[in-house]
Amino acid sequence: MIKRTITIDDTPLQVEITYKAVKNINARLHGEVLRVSAPTGIAQRTLDHAIGDLARRLVRRVRARQVNSETDALALAQQVARRFSKPPEVQHVLFVTSQEARWGSYSPSTRTIRLNATLRLMPAWVLEAVVAHELAHVIYPDHSSNFWTLLRNVEPNTDRAEAFLSGVTWLANAWEDLPAVERSMLLRTRTTDASQP
Numbered sequence: 460m461i462k463r464t465i466t467i468d469d470t471p472l473q474v475e476i477t478y479k480a481v482k483n484i485n486a487r488l489h490g491e492v493l494r495v496s497a498p499t500g501i502a503q504r505t506l507d508h509a510i511g512d513l514a515r516r517l518v519r520r521v522r523a524r525q526v527n528s529e530t531d532a533l534a535l536a537q538q539v540a541r542r543f544s545k546p547p548e549v550q551h552v553l554f555v556t557s558q559e560a561r562w563g564s565y566s567p568s569t570r571t572i573r574l575n576a577t578l579r580l581m582p583a584w585v586l587e588a589v590v591a592h593e594l595a596h597v598i599y600p601d602h603s604s605n606f607w608t609l610l611r612n613v614e615p616n617t618d619r620a621e622a623f624l625s626g627v628t629w630l631a632n633a634w635e636d637l638p639a640v641e642r643s644m645l646l647r648t649r650t651t652d653a654s655q656p
């Protein structure tokens with residue numbers, strides 16, 4: 460067995476690789492230990508790549524489970540749904556760690572709202588506005604002026620939430636390239652209290 464350490468999403472993992480007469484690479488996560496079985500004779504690069512992918516998927520699945528067990532966003536989402544004249548049905552709210560480019564989505568067929576797990580760390584009114592946004596798409600699938608009129612009507616914090624999320628996205632994308640002084644200044648910025656809408 461070969462042991463080494465990798466870091467996935469800032470989480471250090473102890474990887475234990477066992478070579479076997481198997482066809483596929485398999486991985487199981489036990490706490491911080493990733494047990495991998497790999498086909499004998501597999502190329503090192505192929506294996507490294509596959510381990511990275513599998514580890515990320517498993518770490519994120521664990522995190523998603525934690526996030527969903529800690530919170531009950533369903534009640535909030537159902538309350539938002541009731542503001543619509545024809546309330547969309549919401550039966551499940553899932554925080555997901557797999558969608559990186561989107562804040563949320565709603566599936567009418569499964570009556571499920573999926574939310575980017577990072578929203579859970581933001582003020583509740585931002586999460587609420589994302590829920591309202593996704594539900595408004597049941598009536599208008601586009602971002603037409605009718606869509607925004609409806610959305611602003613059911614969710615007064617719409618424009619504020621849009622601006623908040625643009626700021627978050629900007630900072631997340633700019634962070635790595637910020638000069639040290641400005642970065643440090645931003646860390647010490649205390650202006651308005653974002654938890655109050």
Ligand SMILES: [Zn+2]
Nearest residue numbers: 592596601602
């Ligand atoms: Zn949209």
